[in-house]
Amino acid sequence: MTVYDLKIGEEGRVEKLLLEGAPLLRLNSLGLKRGVKLRVLAYSLFNGSVLLSFGSVRVSVRRKIAERIEVSA
Amino acid sequence: MRAALAGNPNAGKTTLFNYLTKSSLRTGNFHGVTTAPATKTRGGITFVDLPGAYSFSPYSMEEESAKREIENADLIINVVDCLTLSNSLNYTRAILAKNKKMLIYITKLPSLRARKGWLDASKLSRFLGVPVLCSKRELNGFIKAFRQSGKFCDPSPEPPFQKIQRDVTLKLSDCYFAGEEGFSAADRLFCNKYFSTVFFFASVTCAFFLTFHPLMPGALLKSLTEELICVKLSGAITAHMTNPAAISFIKDGVFGGAGGVLAFAPQLIILNLFLILLDESGITSALSFCTDGLFEKAGLSGRTAFSLVSGFGCTAAAIATTRGCSTVGAQRRTVAVLPYIPCGAKLPVFLTFLSPFFENPFPVITAFYFAGIAVAALLSALLKSGEEGLITEVAPICFPSPLTASIKLCFYLKGFIIKVAGIVTLFCTLSWFLANFSFTLEFVPAERSMLCFISRALLPLFKPMGVDDWRIAYAALCGFIAKENIAATISFLCPEGVPLSLSAALAVCTFVLLSPACVSAFSASVKEVGLKFSVKCVLLQLAAALLGGYAVGFIASLA
Numbered sequence: 202m203t204v205y206d207l208k209i210g211e212e213g214r215v216e217k218l219l220l221e222g223a224p225l226l227r228l229n230s231l232g233l234k235r236g237v238k239l240r241v242l243a244y245s246l247f248n249g250s251v252l253l254s255f256g257s258v259r260v261s262v263r264r265k266i267a268e269r270i271e272v273s274a
Numbered sequence: 275m276r277a278a279l280a281g282n283p284n285a286g287k288t289t290l291f292n293y294l295t296k297s298s299l300r301t302g303n304f305h306g307v308t309t310a311p312a313t314k315t316r317g318g319i320t321f322v323d324l325p326g327a328y329s330f331s332p333y334s335m336e337e338e339s340a341k342r343e344i345e346n347a348d349l350i351i352n353v354v355d356c357l358t359l360s361n362s363l364n365y366t367r368a369i370l371a372k373n374k375k376m377l378i379y380i381t382k383l384p385s386l387r388a389r390k391g392w393l394d395a396s397k398l399s400r401f402l403g404v405p406v407l408c409s410k411r412e413l414n415g416f417i418k419a420f421r422q423s424g425k426f427c428d429p430s431p432e433p434p435f436q437k438i439q440r441d442v443t444l445k446l447s448d449c450y451f452a453g454e455e456g457f458s459a460a461d462r463l464f465c466n467k468y469f470s471t472v473f474f475f476a477s478v479t480c481a482f483f484l485t486f487h488p489l490m491p492g493a494l495l496k497s498l499t500e501e502l503i504c505v506k507l508s509g510a511i512t513a514h515m516t517n518p519a520a521i522s523f524i525k526d527g528v529f530g531g532a533g534g535v536l537a538f539a540p541q542l543i544i545l546n547l548f549l550i551l552l553d554e555s556g557i558t559s560a561l562s563f564c565t566d567g568l569f570e571k572a573g574l575s576g577r578t579a580f581s582l583v584s585g586f587g588c589t590a591a592a593i594a595t596t597r598g599c600s601t602v603g604a605q606r607r608t609v610a611v612l613p614y615i616p617c618g619a620k621l622p623v624f625l626t627f628l629s630p631f632f633e634n635p636f637p638v639i640t641a642f643y644f645a646g647i648a649v650a651a652l653l654s655a656l657l658k659s660g661e662e663g664l665i666t667e668v669a670p671i672c673f674p675s676p677l678t679a680s681i682k683l684c685f686y687l688k689g690f691i692i693k694v695a696g697i698v699t700l701f702c703t704l705s706w707f708l709a710n711f712s713f714t715l716e717f718v719p720a721e722r723s724m725l726c727f728i729s730r731a732l733l734p735l736f737k738p739m740g741v742d743d744w745r746i747a748y749a750a751l752c753g754f755i756a757k758e759n760i761a762a763t764i765s766f767l768c769p770e771g772v773p774l775s776l777s778a779a780l781a782v783c784t785f786v787l788l789s790p791a792c793v794s795a796f797s798a799s800v801k802e803v804g805l806k807f808s809v810k811c812v813l814l815q816l817a818a819a820l821l822g823g824y825a826v827g828f829i830a831s832l833a
Contacts, residue, residue: 227665230328232361242457243465249567252465252668257358257452259668261563263570266665 202274204251204267207241213272214238220269228266232256239272275319275421278347280340280369282362283326284669285355286381288312291323293410294417311343318421322347330368344369349420350376351413352404356386356393357670359450363402370404377405379413385672391452398449403440460671464557470564473557478583481548485541485587495540503536504529519710519717526706528699542591542690543683545584549595550682554674563668574654578608582650585615590794592617594690596802607657609803610811613791614650616643619757623786626761627779630772646787689801701793705755720767725751735820739785739827740778743768750785756792781827788819 207213215237218225232255233239239255250263262270279287291297295314312323324344327337344350352369354362369376378399386393399406407413457465464470485492508529512521552558558580569579584592592612596605616624624642628635708725712718720726729748736747745767752759764772774782790796790812799808 224665226331227328230331230364231665231667232364242461243564244467245564245567246467246471247567249570250563252563254457256361258361259670261566261666261668263566263665 204270204272209241212238212240216273217271224266231258231260276347277319277349277351278322278324278343279351279353280324280344281353282328282365285353287353288323290353291321295321311339328365350374352376352378354378354380355382356380357382380408383408394449397444399438400441401444401449403438464560464671467564470561474561474565478580481545482587485544492541492544496537500537522710545591546686547683550679551674554679556669556671559669578604581608582615585612587618589613589617589791590798593795593798593802606803607654609799611650611654613815614646616646616787620786622761624783626764627783631776642783642787701755738824739781740775743773777827777830780830781823784826785819785823788822790815
């Protein structure tokens with residue numbers, strides 16, 4: 202399942218990042234890699250983006266990108 | 275000697291730079307405020323403030339420029355936000371690998387302590403093999419010693435950079451504890467999409483209300499200031515003058531123009547105070563996240579939407595509020611689009627032209643307002659690049675520091691008075707000259723002035739709208755100085771009523787709706803996004819205004 206299938210407050214472990222190029226680099230440098238545990242903090246209006254927290258970082262990610270982050274429960 | 279300040283976005287580099295060099299560069303509690311390196315020399319050391327970066331992989335132009343500056347620097351001050359230490363250290367390690375003289379400066383220590391975390395600077399220093407400083411006093415001491423040791427071309431480590439023995443037995447957890455990294459109650463509140471959206475609209479309405487409503491402090495202070503400057507002060511100066519030309523110059527030219535603009539100051543202060551508080555507390559960051567779904571379609575963000583709504587009051591003020599936009603692209607788009615939002619000064623213009631034809635002109639005027647909003651939203655959606663805002667760090671909510679807020683406000687006001695008022699006074703004096711002197715340089719009434727001649731010359735441009743009278747063109751030209759002038763000029767020049775048919779009146783209103791904003795807005799725009807871009811916008815708006823006027827005039831005359 203992807204990040205978007207998680208509800209607010211739920212945690213997930215990153216299995217795959219189906220991204221390439223700049224967005225992938227950006228997420229990596231923020232600390233999001235395979236095996237990292239993340240938690241969904243909030244969704245925006247119309248679920249356009251999702252607020253994630255992992256490590257000590259809080260990141261807002263748009264749907265387009267978030268749907269390509271695969272997680273396991 | 276070059277000292278580069280490097281670190282993650284929102285670590286506090288620019289704040290430190292401002293302290294070290296006594297500058298006042300723009301700062302903000304969100305990521306991506308600094309977009310280009312800035313240098314300033316103080317006490318023999320050239321400090322370079324860099325944009326934030328997470329690594330040396332070139333994600334963007336900002337990170338590229340950071341990488342280059344680091345490679346050219348003699349000393350690297352790695353500014354590290356201790357709230358996100360474990361992540362920040364990735365960049366630190368990358369810089370360490372460059373083998374440059376380096377020290378680490380820790381920021382946001384009080385916030386770390388507030389959430390029950392701790393940091394042992396000396397242990398961390400032995401863990402990394404680099405000096406770790408936590409206070410400005412320590413930093414000043416280091417810099418003084420660095421300056422005194424002089425020869426930067428000497429590659430050997432001089433005091434205070436004696437080799438710090440790396441202690442490999444230490445782990446990060448021995449030096450640092452992050453505390454409760456929870457989502458505080460305030461965070462939870464502002465990240466709740468329903469609360470946030472309501473709060474957003476409420477705060478925008480409140481700010482707008484306080485600033486522009488006739489009975490509120492903003493508007494009252496504006497008329498007070500205007501009264502003080504344009505009436506009392508100019509009256510005092512001209513009381514003993516006899517030459518009518520000179521009196522008119524002081525009263526109408528200099529004070530009329532400059533005074534009118536300076537009168538904006540109270541409203542700008544209120545509006546900007548609101549925005550500064552929202553920015554510094556991190557609420558804007560959270561709001562932008564929550565309302566992103568709503569504004570994304572129009573290529574906007576919560577922040578730019580705030581600016582656009584301010585545009586209903588005053589375009590110049592709204593342009594000034596785009597300063598806090600997170601990317602240059604978003605700022606430019608907002609500035610390009612703002613003049614289409616009808617400002618408060620356009621309302622009397624619509625009323626003057628449309629009242630003769632409509633018992634109740636407000637429905638028509640509302641239609642014009644919605645047309646303006648539609649054009650703005652459409653243009654914004656067309657211009658958006660779509661790549662902004664894909665992945666953004668969101669700052670935690672904290673109480674804004676009153677000191678930082680007041681410093682920012684003062685700095686802003688100073689800039690406004692110097693730059694904006696300067697350009698506007700120049701334009702006003704020029705237009706006063708054109709409106710009161712003939713080509714033979716005699717002081718004459720409006721009908722024989724140079725401006726009248728120019729209006730007659732430009733009348734053909736207005737003919738397709740159904741306008742035959744030079745006085746309308748004259749008023750439209752005056753409108754470029756300040757939209758308030760249009761209504762005033764019309765009532766002065768056409769005491770018998772406005773000489774326009776309904777279709778021509780609608781066409782002229784369309785022209786006013788789409789035309790470039792007044793010179794105050796233009797100078798605010800120059801200050802925010804530069805001269806070239808502003809001029810481009812003005813030319814495009816002029817073209818659109820004329821074409822729009824023709825189109826509406828044509829369609830209306832058919833009906």
